Amino acid sequence: MRRCVGSEVSTxxxxxxxxxxxxxxxxxxxxxxxxxxxxxxxxxxxxxxxEQLEKEITQFHGAETAHIANSGCVGNLAAYSTxxxxxxxxxxxxxxxxxxxxxxxxxxxxSQHSFRHNDxxxxxxxxxxxxxxxxxxxxxTRLLIASIExxxxxxxxxxPLQELxxxxxxxxxxxxxxxxxxxxxxxxxxxxxxSGLLCELGLEKEVAIRIYTFPKALGSVGAAxxxxxxxxxxxxxxxRALMFTGVPSFPMLASIRAAYTLLKxxxxxxxRDEVPAIVAQIxxxxxxxxxxxxxxxxxxxxxxxxxxxxYPIVPKGQERVRLIFQPxxxxxxxxxxxxxxxxxxxxxxxxEENDRGRLPTTTQQAYAQMKAEKNASPQ
Numbered sequence: 001m002r003r004c005v006g007s008e009v010s011t012x013x014x015x016x017x018x019x020x021x022x023x024x025x026x027x028x029x030x031x032x033x034x035x036x037x038x039x040x041x042x043x044x045x046x047x048x049x050x051e052q053l054e055k056e057i058t059q060f061h062g063a064e065t066a067h068i069a070n071s072g073c074v075g076n077l078a079a080y081s082t083x084x085x086x087x088x089x090x091x092x093x094x095x096x097x098x099x100x101x102x103x104x105x106x107x108x109x110x111s112q113h114s115f116r117h118n119d120x121x122x123x124x125x126x127x128x129x130x131x132x133x134x135x136x137x138x139x140x141t142r143l144l145i146a147s148i149e150x151x152x153x154x155x156x157x158x159x160p161l162q163e164l165x166x167x168x169x170x171x172x173x174x175x176x177x178x179x180x181x182x183x184x185x186x187x188x189x190x191x192x193x194x195s196g197l198l199c200e201l202g203l204e205k206e207v208a209i210r211i212y213t214f215p216k217a218l219g220s221v222g223a224a225x226x227x228x229x230x231x232x233x234x235x236x237x238x239x240r241a242l243m244f245t246g247v248p249s250f251p252m253l254a255s256i257r258a259a260y261t262l263l264k265x266x267x268x269x270x271x272r273d274e275v276p277a278i279v280a281q282i283x284x285x286x287x288x289x290x291x292x293x294x295x296x297x298x299x300x301x302x303x304x305x306x307x308x309x310x311y312p313i314v315p316k317g318q319e320r321v322r323l324i325f326q327p328x329x330x331x332x333x334x335x336x337x338x339x340x341x342x343x344x345x346x347x348x349x350x351x352e353e354n355d356r357g358r359l360p361t362t363t364q365q366a367y368a369q370m371k372a373e374k375n376a377s378p379q
Contacts, residue, residue: 046165054066064224065331071222072182085142089144091130091145150180181197183213184223189217196212209226214255282322
């Protein structure tokens with residue numbers, strides 16, 4: 001078995017899927033009769049069980065209500081294609097997730113503007129630009145919607161949320177900014193018992209819409225959109241991504257409930273605290289164009305597990321190997337992995353222009369193995 005110091009091989013930071021959750025889930029499965037069919041929520045697909053689970057999630061994160069979706073992608077599509085109205089304006093961090101961009105493509109908002117990643121000054125400049133060009137934003141008759149993430153999935157850096165909120169309050173006198181935050185990589189890692197960045201900062205009342213996803217630290221599936229009751233009804237009755245999708249299956253709901261049971265009991269705190277002492281659980285290793293595959297071959301040959309992040313997942317020229325650190329990894333293993341990368345850099349001699357095209361020995365071996373396997377396969 002390869003040593004998963006971290007990479008795309010697994011985004012489950014707390015490794016919950018390896019825990020024995022049968023006892024935790026036993027109660028949830030005993031309530032199977034409470035579940036409805038797999039129709040949509042508005043078409044006889046609702047159930048007492050899903051409503052109970054949404055209430056538990058709401059209470060854990062300190063929100064008004066929640067709506068469970070089949071995935072974070074579906075949640076983002078639903079939110080951005082439905083909540084912004086025709087004369088609203090959207091501003092967004094340039095490194096927001098691809099699923100948010102997909103939602104923005106279906107938005108009817110009057111205009112959309114990006115600001116530099118995690119740059120409060122750039123955010124301020126964009127807001128001032130909007131105020132000059134959009135009088136209805138200035139007088140407060142329309143909304144300015146700000147799209148951000150708590151922990152950005154590619155680079156692992158944390159959003160300066162408090163500063164962004166303070167800036168919006170200072171610049172928009174009508175206080176008509178609505179923040180939408182994706183807590184995909186903050187869920188289970190940040191905040192009290194893993195409740196996320198908002199709860200860690202005590203800003204639950206400052207952000208109108210939050211999206212928590214469960215395949216990451218929770219090792220489950222699906223997502224929850226946390227909003228007020230008015231917005232929830234708006235989503236249920238107008239969001240095509242939800243209207244034309246069946247409700248999550250019972251095993252999916254049970255796994256979510258089991259994960260939240262562990263969070264509420266504090267049983268994940270020890271695992272979270274054992275994540276290696278780095279800036280965040282996600283650490284990117286940037287490479288020259290085309291070298292991410294070479295680095296992947298190298299770390300795999302060394303017994304680790306690595307996967308490249310290349311176009312179209314990221315823009316051309318921004319290739320990297322993304323690492324996700326898990327609590328089962330020791331400091332010695334992390335240091336060994338760092339030594340492995342340093343050995344690759346030395347072998348490739350990245351800093352010398354004349355050696356940019358030279359492949360490391362491990363990469364040559366990997367290509368030779370791939371060629372041999374191809375030749376050996378039946379035609």
